[in-house]
Amino acid sequence: MAKKEIDQHSGIETTGHEWDGLKELNHPLPRWWVYIFYACIVWSFGYFILYPAWPGITGYTAGILGHSNRNEALADVEALKTAREASAKAIATASFDQIRANPALLQFALANGRAAFANNCAPCHGTGATGSPGYPNLQDDDWLWGGKIDDIFTTIRYGVRSTSDQTRQSQMSAFGKDGILKKEEINDVADFVFSLSNPDYKGAGIANGKKIFADNCVACHGDDAKGNQDVGAPNLTDKIWLYSGTKEAIVAQVTNPRHGVMPTWEGKLDDITIKSLAIYVHDLGGGK
Ligand code: HEC
Ligand code: HEC
Known part of the structure; x- marks a missing residue:
């Protein structure tokens, strides 16, 4: 029978266990902790009964509440x-x-x-x-x-x-491909169109291009070249381009327009x- 005594250094009772002169102090678990532990055990039994819990060979116990995350x-x-x-x-x-x-x-x-x-x-x-x-x-x-x-x-x-x-419909004419305008005329009108969004540009064809534009382009792009949404003609005076705003791209579009399809x-x-x-x-x- 192990002998309980009071430890001299800490003043706490020992459990009576002693190994090679080392004695074990008796520190029991706090009551509140033990009660919560028992409560958890009781709770788990309730849980086993109410909810799916035990695995079986072909399935699992469903629990009397019939709860299922899947159904939820x-x-x-x-x-x-x-x-x-x-x-x-x-x-x-x-x-x-x-x-x-x-x-x-x-x-x-x-x-x-x-x-x-x-x-x-x-x-x-x-x-x-x-x-x-x-x-x-x-x-x-x-x-x-x-x-x-x-x-x-x-x-x-x-x-x-x-x-x-x-469908929304319009066709810009193929001024180059169909021979409506000559190469130089297309170059001039492109000079003019390019100058609209690049005011510092001093292309040689601007003045002539302006006339060509008035004769061929205003019906769709407007007198002020600001476009016309009834025919889907873009504003040519801003820096926003459907295709590209370089002079080469403008020449290409006037020569043989693309007619985008949506x-x-x-x-x-x-x-x-x-x-x-x-x-x-x-x-x-x-x-x-
Ligand atoms: C029948 C109407 C019509 C006429 C006339 C017309 N256009 Fe167009 N133009 C359009 C349409 C529509 C587009 C958009 C093309 C597309 O959606 O594929 C366009 C696009 C352009 C673009 C490309 C703009 C961009 O944002 O990339 C340029 C440049 C252009 N036109 C210049 C001209 C010039 C210069 C003339 C006259 C020589 C002319 N257009 C005559 C209808 C017209
Ligand atoms: C196969 C390519 C393609 C697909 C897919 C497509 N679009 Fe477009 N869309 C275009 C093109 C090209 C234009 C310009 C047509 C033109 O040149 O006028 C356009 C023009 C438009 C415009 C007019 C823009 C303007 O400035 O007036 C709207 C709005 C638009 N698309 C919305 C849509 C929506 C929404 C969808 C999906 C349901 C869609 N597009 C799918 C090619 C496409």
Whole structure:
């Protein structure tokens, strides 16, 4: 029988265990700790009974509450679907103004539009919608076919020079290829067009080019060369170019224009998606 005694140095009772003259002090666990420990054991039994707990050979004990994370997730998905259906229905019937005035609906449309843009439009317009030569930047406030939300909707729905019979349409003539203007005339008109956005440029053909422009180009690009959104003719006086702003690029465009094609999305995307896209693009920053 081990002998309990009071340790001289610390004044604490020993457990009576002694090894080679080293004695073990008696430090029992605090009561509160022991009670919590027992409570945990009781709790675990309750848990085993209520919740899925014991693995078996073909499955596990389900617990009398029948709880399952999987079913919970399924119910969440179902609830989300119902909420989405309601929003989608509201988008289908609401006007653009109504959608924009309703923050929840607007947010839904923007999220929907962003996803559809990444899937369908980013290959041509870029993931950030900043475009590349031939594919317009949709972030700026410079528009070929109009930056009002209805204009954008129409462009997306029917496309530009697309296969839709309601497509936006216009053809800049091939002034060089079809022999409408001579090489020197094209050079002069390019001098003039280049000078519009480069005021310091002193090309020899500017004066003559101005006349050629008035005779051949103003019908689409306007008297002031600021473009015309009815025919998708770009503003030629700013520094924003669909293709490129070098003089060589202008000569190339006048000689043999490219006639960019934007596909129609009618029939490929439903109206709710096209509406969401119009709102998303309009909201990118350049919408009028
Ligand atoms: C195959 C390439 C291609 C795809 C895909 C494409 N676009 Fe375009 N998009 C173009 C081209 C090219 C133009 C410029 C047409 C022109 O020269 O007038 C354009 C023009 C536009 C314009 C008019 C811009 C302006 O300045 O008026 C909008 C808006 C637009 N696209 C939105 C979209 C959206 C939204 C999608 C996805 C649903 C999309 N585009 C998919 C090629 C594409
Ligand atoms: C029938 C209408 C029409 C006429 C006439 C016309 N253009 Fe254009 N022009 C356009 C359209 C539309 C575009 C955009 C082409 C595209 O989207 O592919 C364009 C594009 C251009 C571009 C490219 C702009 C850029 O941002 O890259 C230049 C430069 C240009 N035109 C110059 C001229 C000049 C110079 C003339 C006269 C000699 C002329 N155009 C006559 C319709 C016209």
